[in-house]
Amino acid sequence: MEKQQIGQNFFIPMPVVLVGTQIDKKANFMAVGWCTRANANPPMIACGIGSHHYTPRGIEKTGTFSVNIPSSDMVEKTDYCGLVSGKNTDKSSVFDVFYGSLNTAPMIRECPVTIECRLVKTVPLPTNTLYIGEIAGVYADGRVVKDGKPDFLAIDPLFLTMPDNRYWMLGRHAGDAWSAGKKLVEQSRTPGPEGH
Numbered sequence: 001m002e003k004q005q006i007g008q009n010f011f012i013p014m015p016v017v018l019v020g021t022q023i024d025k026k027a028n029f030m031a032v033g034w035c036t037r038a039n040a041n042p043p044m045i046a047c048g049i050g051s052h053h054y055t056p057r058g059i060e061k062t063g064t065f066s067v068n069i070p071s072s073d074m075v076e077k078t079d080y081c082g083l084v085s086g087k088n089t090d091k092s093s094v095f096d097v098f099y100g101s102l103n104t105a106p107m108i109r110e111c112p113v114t115i116e117c118r119l120v121k122t123v124p125l126p127t128n129t130l131y132i133g134e135i136a137g138v139y140a141d142g143r144v145v146k147d148g149k150p151d152f153l154a155i156d157p158l159f160l161t162m163p164d165n166r167y168w169m170l171g172r173h174a175g176d177a178w179s180a181g182k183k184l185v186e187q188s189r190t191p192g193p194e195g196h
Contacts, residue, residue, distance in 0.1 A: 020066035021058025027106035031082030033160035062104035068111040
């Protein structure tokens with residue numbers, strides 16, 4: 001099939017999270033659509049946040065932040081936290097807030113999974129700043145854990161697509177990672193009639 005250029009402002013679907021910070025002793029939350037695992041050991045998460053936003057102030061001052069994974073039934077409150085700035089709006093009472101081992105990384109009790117992080121690196125970019133945090137703790141509702149592992153259908157996370165600016169839910173299981181391609185690996189190791 002012939003490919004066509006669709007412009008630079010295209011992104012693969014990304015998980016939508018609520019980044020929590022503490023500013024002036026108040027919890028603040030911001031919807032963030034650019035968040036990913038950044039390192040395996042120690043485990044780290046990276047969030048790309050517009051440098052002009054209010055949330056970076058709290059991350060940089062306290063050296064901590066939280067990453068809260070909202071379920072699809074939280075789409076309205078999640079979007080709200082991306083529409084209004086903590087600079088002008090007190091978002092500390094939007095959710096039931098709790099703290100783990102880091103007392104300046106507010107987490108959201110309504111989110112099925114919450115993660116507290118210590119800031120380890122800040123990478124300034126032209127319009128955004130990449131905040132890399134080492135995971136200090138992960139908290140999950142019992143209903144979303146099966147056999148000690150997260151059940152992603154039960155977590156029911158939100159995803160963001162751009163440039164259409166839409167939220168999506170998790171779809172069907174397509175295959176198992178590090179397993180689905182094993183047949184091709186074996187075929188590539190078996191020499192044909194003429195060898196490799």
